[in-house]
Amino acid sequence: MTTQDDVAGKNVDKLNENLAKVEDLSQRLIQALASRKPANPTLNAPSQDIFVKAAHSYWSEMLENPGRIYEKQLEYWGKSVRHFLDAQQALMRGTAPESEEPDPLGGDKRFANPLWNSHPYFRYIKQQYALNSQAIERALDEIDEDLPPKDRKRLDYFVRQIIDMMSPTNFLGTNPDALERAVETEGESLVKGLENLIADLEANNGELVVRLADDRAFVLGENIASTPGEVVYRNHMMELIQYAPTTDEVHATPIVIFPPWINKFYILDLKPENSLIKWITDQGYTLFVVSWINADTSHADIGMEDYIEDGFLTAIREVKAITGQKQVNAVGYCIAGTTLHLTLALMAKRGDKSVKSATFFTALTDFSEQGEFTPFLQDDFIDGIEAEVAAQGVLRSFIMGRTMSFLRSRDLIYQPAVRHYMMGEAPPAFDLLYWNGDGSNLPGRMTVQYLRGLCQRNEFVTSGFEICGERLHISDVTVPIMAVTCETDHIAAWKDCYRGFQQTGAKDRTFIVSESGHIAGIVNPPTKKKYGHFTNDDLSGDADAWIAGATRHEGSWWPRWEAWLAKRSGKMVPARAPGDSDHKPLAPAPGTYVRRKATI
Template sequence: MTTKTEDPALPAGETLERMTMNLKKVEELSERLHRVMTSRQGHNPALDAPGHDLFGRAAQSWWSEAVHNPAKVLEHQMSYWSDTMKHFVQAQQTLAKGKLSAPEDPGPSDRRFTNPLWDTHPYFNFVKQQYLINAEALTRAVDEMGDLEPLEKNRLTYFARQIVDMMSPTNFLATNPDALERAIETEGQSLVQGLENLIHDLEANNGELVVKLADEDAFELGRNIATTPGSVVYRNRMMELIQYAPTTDEVCKTPLVIFPPWINKYYILDLKAQNSMVKWLTDQGYSVFMVSWINPDPTYADIGLEDYIEDGYLAAIREVREITGEKQVNAVGYCIAGTTLSLTLSLLKQRGDKSVKSATLFTALTDFSDQGEFTPFLTDDFIDGIEEEIADKGVLPSVIMARTFSFLRSNDLIYTPAIKSYMMGETPPAFDLLYWNGDGANLPGKMARQYLRGLCQRNELAEGGFELLGHRLKLSDVTVPLCAIACETDHIAAWKDSYRGVQQMGSKDKTFIVTQSGHIAGIVNPPSRKKYGHYTNPDLSLDHTDWLEDADFNEGSWWPRWEAWLKKRSGKQIPARIPGDSSHPVLCEAPGTYVAGKATL
């Protein structure tokens, strides 16, 4: 392994002194680590892994296969041992040559192994290739396992992948050449800083390890993020209502009210001027209103979906109508807020209320019959664990949801940033989207149970109706003009599942758009970026495969296409409205107070 020194002229005594100081710092940090770990609140162990019964059934399935089809099992084992022994012999031959040369076949490329030493150094190359052999053997064993229900097979595959990702040699100091080189270059300072980063993350989350993805000191709400001018014109126990200042002399008559997800904060749609949907919409001449949800504490334990509808959706629609003097609004719902907007539209239909003129859904699921990558987290043992956590804390803590979402993309959202922060001692990047991602919110206990049991597990909205507020709410009751945007690589709300829900809605006027990229980047895709394109197809009678196959691909952002759709449903031009009125005085300037609430217990 080659090394380099940041200051080659540094005297040996001074180098020793620096290393001694770093060792002393490690002792001090170790004491802090001990304190935070001994005082950690912890969480229900059912949220970390499936029950022993799943692994028991997997073992039973493996032994059954061994008895009934021993040749297959032997073939798998012999293949593994053959690859391992061949690899070992090749490594011995390389070492016997007495020189550190690259093997003839360094193995498959993997972005985790970009350091040249993974290919050129016999030790690191041996470690890498043996890891890849082990990973392939475990993955193949799970793939070929029979006698398991599809749900169990899905869960076993997921947790096997977690084991494979966790055991990567890049995740351990002794087998990570980047981290070792950095430690030598900095006389151990990188390891000290890494330990400090680790302890800071633990302290910030009551002993739970959630890797910080962005430099929190680089952003300040209202200064360089969430900066679009506006005012809070209404507030209740569930939300603040922000009305944005116009940037055009005239605006569309019908106001637009946006309901963001309450799992995170609203400013995903107002990150900075260059990628702010809010600013872009005001520049197009709309009266834009945004709901900013409260970050619930344990006193909100009994708050349910009915409270979000009554004191969130219906209250916001009512106040926007009063402020603007309009009979109708156009509404947008993002993710879980789109699901709940669909519930609200069904309720309004059954009440004969025509307050909503059109609706737009961003990455919203309403039919949960195919739970996709979330299947491992929607089984009884996991949700039982969540309910026990809720019974203990009153809310589903944000840290639990952050961990769950992160493990769906563990290499990108856990291990890679952890290596950079804890092994390399690097400061997380100043990235606005990742800053938002780490600014989570708790979920009220009752609401979390309703969502997970009634909507996700039992799929009641799409199958028979969801009982709420004295009504049985159904997708067929969603009859307003509808535009739905889904994201091609979304791992949270798969586009085909969003599409299936839209197909069941009763609207005669339905538009469906699939944008490239994922749950966030696909939505936060301003035209100026000229990055991701989108697919369109007016024939929503097709199944999702045929819909995409027959769809037209369009270069560039979907925002202008949606805006053209929205403009047709937004009425004539009128003089621009300033925030508030005589009965809705400005309570404070945007971004408001609720958005600053942190998810603490």
């Protein structure tokens, strides 16, 4: 007969066994960290100048109004002591009493475990974290208004990063979910968590990049990026994919899509039911998509001019040759939309009329307002990037990836890290997050050109951006254009996209705001019936006036775009098989370049 003591003994033995595994794994951890090639340290934090300015501003406020500062400090001290005394009494009673004060973190899913309210220890930690956060936020609010707006915005960003980083949920000893899981699994969750941590470090040369999706669940060309097609052209910059027709006839004028080279193109072809690529072919179009090379050190001197000449203009030339058409309809997404504007301006200078219409997905051209990227577009950070690319030849993928992730650090860094490393959970099989983790390096020269000339100096909409032997301006763009932006986009805010769109020289202009964000607002198939969109033909006012007069439409913007495109795509002709006698298929879609990983 098994006694309770026997069960307890076995549990302790299992726990000790798992803890011993942790000791063994520590050697792998040390080896993984030894291979780390860290980024330039300037990219890890802002210049100390901003904190000196903030401290000076706070000190000035204290000298001018010391009573208010002392009042806030005494309030903080009083609450801290009261929380400590309450916790002491609650520990003696064994339970936490009901509080008459409103829960400052109510609704925060990080603190959903009932122990945060019922257990004296965890309740005290939660209350003190909330109090500390409030004190820091108040101190930030009280900084003198003489601090420049950009510095205030940067300070606000980094202060909130510190607040999120110091959440007690991020540490094993103060996370009841992780501690409960460790006890329930007899320590196995800690072993699995450490294995997950080491695997992520080993996969990224010792750099900690939290894996967001199970990369074993997806195979390119099989259950993701699986729309049939062929690579029909390849050079040192890109592969050109022509997709197989799904209709007997197609519009005469082909479409060529230029995706961003910060990420891989298959965000537009994740799976059949939400693939824009498949949907376009199903509507009766000959579709080409560019798949950019994943840069390595040999691409250090590749600049924006190479993307324009050997990417955009070459792709347009080859599409015309394959289809026998004089014009194409072009699409540019994100940074490729920005570059498509530059390309159109250059083509106007050269008298090249190869583009019949252009569509831009979440594309910025006017960077006078830098939005959430303000902290990363100041000289100290850009100086660090210049030093990084000078040393490495490229801006390594993990640097761009972590920058994007820190804009949503709770959702994209801390909570996945807690689940992955402290709870021992495997990441989900989620195609969007898999794509998000499949990043690309950026060529050094191109990175600096983009950040200095376009983002910082905003030359394309002011004095003109010099490239390819021409000075290009947004007003040079005159072809029929449509812009699709996203209402909650934190990367390319729709109001900023609108401001640049207004400055084009085009007379035929259509502007759309899709609901949701940078990805979900674009990858929004009609069958989902999920997000609506806004339209307004009056582009004369500012963004606030535009949205105030806009009409909301149910469902995806895709059919509205297709109706606009159909009018600019010519008559119907027999469907075209990929390639021709001069462009024999080189590889089936999604091609070979897309499979190259950012391993530097």
